[in-house]
């Protein structure tokens with residue numbers, strides 16, 4: 001459920017018509033609903049606690065939506081943060097996430113990033129490969145600290161809505177293999193610079209079937225029990241993120257209640273602290289990309305292109321993952337419909353949001369909203385074609401605030417220097 005509905009015949013975010021935001025801030029622009037963010041977080045938390053998981057850590061995956069105001073909205077509800085870079089740690093800190101509620105994932109952490117994480121006191125550094133274990137141990141000892149770590153285990157289970165977001169097979173680069181995990185855990189327990197606190201897995205993204213998650217979780221429980229049988233301390237089981245969201249054309253994902261019930265069943269009787277790293281399911285349907293039609297270009301051969309002011313640099317998912325976004329006119333006032341290829345202005349054929357999509361008839365100047373764009377939208381955007389990063393707006397009730405301003409062209413050019421020989 002989300003809070004983008006018609007209000008007096010026009011698409012609005014909570015109590016604010018999108019046309020009002022377009023007028024005030026310009027297009028393209030990302031618009032986020034606080035109520036939807038809060039609802040998704042609390043629905044998940046209540047489902048997990050309802051299934052008997054006490055006080056789970058819900059570490060929002062910052063890479064899904066890195067805006068500090070979005071992070072702060074969630075942090076105020078008690079969310080932690082799953083971070084994958086120093087930049088994301090800094091964003092989470094700026095949003096008021098306590099470091100002990102941060103989980104630092106990622107297959108290639110630099111020494112500087114590890115140092116920053118250890119100094120900050122990040123609550124769980126996820127080790128994804130053996131050399132990383134030694135790096136963290138070395139850095140923490142140098143700083144006179146002992147870093148809390150967890151091992152990211154690759155459960156060798158296939159899952160995820162697209163090959164590029166499937167992470168849980170042994171041929172993927174993520175995590176240590178199951179067979180190494182116990183040995184590494186035992187080794188880590190004897191190291192002076194690290195303290196192993198748990199194990200973690202994350203098998204993919206946009207998962208719409210509970211079966212692969214369940215298969216992975218059963219394996220993870222077995223691993224926890226084997227490690228504990230060695231007499232080692234293991235306090236936390238982090239089950240990652242990955243639950244899919246409805247993108248309208250996709251299979252219906254499991255509800256948070258079904259997800260939580262499955263976990264309650266698989267983990268029955270296991271006394272442990274649970275952690276989760278959801279990204280998409282919290283924020284995807286809490287955001288839209290609002291764009292304006294520049295013109296309609298009809299070819300004599302029959303194709304009809306709707307050229308808009310947003311492009312693949314603003315919303316990469318269709319170009320990168322063939323992702324489907326529902327497209328809704330902000331003022332659906334015409335009864336007729338037509339098939340459009342919706343395209344951006346970038347000089348690449350990949351700058352196509354959809355082909356042959358039947359939409360209400362649109363004309364130059366009309367506003368349209370790409371739904372479910374709150375996850376992996378702004379956070380994946382770039383300045384390709386020297387287009388400025390677009391602003392982000394957060395709505396709460398009948399108020400809205402620009403939470404990332406549109407930069408100026410001077411901002412863009414001021415970052416660059418000439419070379420001495422030019």
Ligand SMILES: *Cc1c(COP(=O)(O)O)cnc(C)c1O
Pocket residue numbers: 061063064082105106202204205206240241242243277278279280281
């Ligand atoms: C991307 C990622 C997540 C979040 O995935 P979603 O599909 O957005 O829930 C969680 N954990 C890790 C380690 C990730 O890389």
